[in-house]
Amino acid sequence: MTPEFERIIAAKEKRRKDLAALSFPEKVAIVVLLQKMVAPIWKGRGREVHVWQIPAANDQSVLADPSR
Amino acid sequence: MGQMERTLAVINELEKGGLVSRYAIGGAMGATFYVEPVVTFDLDVFVVLPTDSGGLLTLAPIYEMLRSRGYQEEGECIVIEGIPVQFLPAYNPLLEEALAEARETMYADVPTRVLRVEHLLAIALQTGRPKDHERIRLFLKEADFDRPYLTAILKRHDLEELWERMNG
Numbered sequence: 001m002t003p004e005f006e007r008i009i010a011a012k013e014k015r016r017k018d019l020a021a022l023s024f025p026e027k028v029a030i031v032v033l034l035q036k037m038v039a040p041i042w043k044g045r046g047r048e049v050h051v052w053q054i055p056a057a058n059d060q061s062v063l064a065d066p067s068r
Numbered sequence: 069m070g071q072m073e074r075t076l077a078v079i080n081e082l083e084k085g086g087l088v089s090r091y092a093i094g095g096a097m098g099a100t101f102y103v104e105p106v107v108t109f110d111l112d113v114f115v116v117l118p119t120d121s122g123g124l125l126t127l128a129p130i131y132e133m134l135r136s137r138g139y140q141e142e143g144e145c146i147v148i149e150g151i152p153v154q155f156l157p158a159y160n161p162l163l164e165e166a167l168a169e170a171r172e173t174m175y176a177d178v179p180t181r182v183l184r185v186e187h188l189l190a191i192a193l194q195t196g197r198p199k200d201h202e203r204i205r206l207f208l209k210e211a212d213f214d215r216p217y218l219t220a221i222l223k224r225h226d227l228e229e230l231w232e233r234m235n236g
Contacts, residue, residue, distance in 0.1 A: 016103075016104050016209070016210055017210060019104035019105060020102065020103045020104050020210040020211070022105075024100075024101055024173065024175055024182075025072070025175060025176055027100050027101070027104075027105045028072055028097075028100070028105075028175075030105040031097070031100060031105045031106070031107060031108065034105060034107040035107060035109060037107075038107055039109075042109075048142075048143075049109045050109065050147075050150075050152065051109075052071060052072070052109075052150060052151050053071050053150045054070055054071045054072055055070075
């Protein structure tokens, strides 16, 4: 593994840990953001799903950097 | 009050009213309490049901009450304040124990209960679908859990061999 790749893997691990450490309501807001992202795909496969009417995390960058 | 808070408040009313003896959040949303958010479209709520006069355990009174308040069924779920909720009766000793030992927490200003991570792990192991195995992998990687407590659960519910086979 190259140092660059190791750095990327370490950053991914840190992001996951940071996401895991968020509060429950903050995580639910991210779940709603994920629902908005995947609902069209699931609907396209014929599965009826409804995105919860809860304010989603403000923007997708929170998934990349939970400290935002 | 937000949508999730309203949903949980209705579930709390079911418990206060005696339609369920005890409840706790499990499934993907229960897992999300401990690890990175996992996409799901419903809320799995495990319940201990009071026995009726005939000794039967049934979800019917819960559904009747919720229907009378205007909540609609949707597949296996009933939509409470916009969130599809699936009620799952505790059908074996592991789930009964998990509910008895679920942790009390707050969602914003609404009290609720979530299954302990060690029980979620054991339930995923017992259920054994590919998505349960993926969840176990996530728990092991990201969640803080009490290993002696988990070991005791696995022993009590004859899951040690399965655990060894998966993680050995």
